Amino acid sequence: MNIQTSPTRIFYEALQSAFDHFNAELFKSELPNCLITLRSASRVYGYYHADRFVSPGGDQIDEIGLHPGFFTLRSIESVLSTLVHEMIHHWQEYFGTPTPTNAHNQEWANKMESLGLMPSGTGLPGGKKTGRSVSHHIIPDGVFLASCRKLVESGFVIPWLDRHLPAEPESQVVVAQALRDAGVEYEASPPPVARLPEEIEGKAAVYRPTPKKAPTREKLTCPQCANKAWVSPDTKIICGVCNVAMEGSVSS
Numbered sequence: 001m002n003i004q005t006s007p008t009r010i011f012y013e014a015l016q017s018a019f020d021h022f023n024a025e026l027f028k029s030e031l032p033n034c035l036i037t038l039r040s041a042s043r044v045y046g047y048y049h050a051d052r053f054v055s056p057g058g059d060q061i062d063e064i065g066l067h068p069g070f071f072t073l074r075s076i077e078s079v080l081s082t083l084v085h086e087m088i089h090h091w092q093e094y095f096g097t098p099t100p101t102n103a104h105n106q107e108w109a110n111k112m113e114s115l116g117l118m119p120s121g122t123g124l125p126g127g128k129k130t131g132r133s134v135s136h137h138i139i140p141d142g143v144f145l146a147s148c149r150k151l152v153e154s155g156f157v158i159p160w161l162d163r164h165l166p167a168e169p170e171s172q173v174v175v176a177q178a179l180r181d182a183g184v185e186y187e188a189s190p191p192p193v194a195r196l197p198e199e200i201e202g203k204a205a206v207y208r209p210t211p212k213k214a215p216t217r218e219k220l221t222c223p224q225c226a227n228k229a230w231v232s233p234d235t236k237i238i239c240g241v242c243n244v245a246m247e248g249s250v251s252s
Contacts (some may be wrong), residue, residue: 006227012036015066015083018151022084025147026115027138030135031090040069045082048089048103062090067207068164072196072206074199075188079158080148081117081138094096104134116142123175125182137179140186152189161192163206169193220246 023031023041026071033117035053040055064086071079094099099105109119109129116139121126123135138145172191179185196205218228222239229246231238239246 007160012252014156014159018083018156019064019087021151021156022080022147025150026084026143027087027091027173030095031087032094034064034090037065038064038068040067040162040164040166042067045070045074045079046086048086048237057133062093064090067166068162069164071162071167072193073167073172073191075161075191076152076156076158077138077145077148077186077188078173080151081136081144084115084144085112085117085136088115088117101118102132104130104132106130109134112136113139114143116144116146124178125184136199137184138186140184145186150245158192163197164188165193165208166177168208218248219227220248222246 018047019034019036023029047065049063049065051060051229053061055061064083066079066082066086070082088108089098089103092108096107096111097105098108104119106129112119117135118125118139119129119136121129121131121134123137125137128134160202169191176188193206198205216233217230218233218235219239220231220235221227222242222244223246224244225239226240227239227241227246231237231248237246238244
């Protein structure tokens with residue numbers, strides 16, 4: 001295969017071009033390079049990790065990790081908003097004051113809002129803007145969306161889509177409707193999963209997440225002495241010490 005048509009090269013050049021675009025438009029090209037990776041081990045949209053990688057010569061570089069499964073499930077605007085979310089963490093590492101125990105502090109939240117992304121613990125209007133776990137939603141008249149549209153109109157696309165979905169497509173429909181109900185409306189591209197055929201060459205175009213297994217055991221705790229026991233679901237037992245019924249919570 002010609003190196004110029006390598007799928008790996010094409011995929012990562014697309015991600016790098018998006019980083020360069022937003023770096024120029026939103027950060028005055030001040031952000032240093034970082035390593036963009038694709039990781040699908042968790043169900044978060046993305047993350048930032050300072051000094052994550054090191055070269056054989058001892059040079060360190062920061063990482064922006066993105067979950068490719070959500071490229072398939074979410075609109076291109078939403079996917080790119082995650083990239084910028086993580087770029088703001090990158091900005092804070094070099095030009096702000098990150099808080100070691102709180103990745104989403106007030107400085108980070110202010111920068112997010114100034115660039116057209118509203119921080120929210122729920123991803124919806126009114127959510128908590130700071131804390132350990134904070135998402136965001138796109139501000140319809142913010143600078144991010146205007147910049148994003150310019151990039152998309154230039155022909156930007158994500159050239160490959162993960163067929164293994166990290167969540168049901170309906171979950172993203174619910175989020176989109178909740179945003180509209182809350183008054184957050186803007187024209188967005190349809191998620192790629194909505195445009196894919198049901199089958200490709202006789203196989204499913206995408207694979208939905210495996211349904212969770214039914215609980216296999218239940219932890220019971222004595223309300224008096226706190227002794228514990230693990231039993232099959234719906235089993236009732238008496239604490240041998242206190243002679244009272246033990247109470248439980250299901251675990252898998």
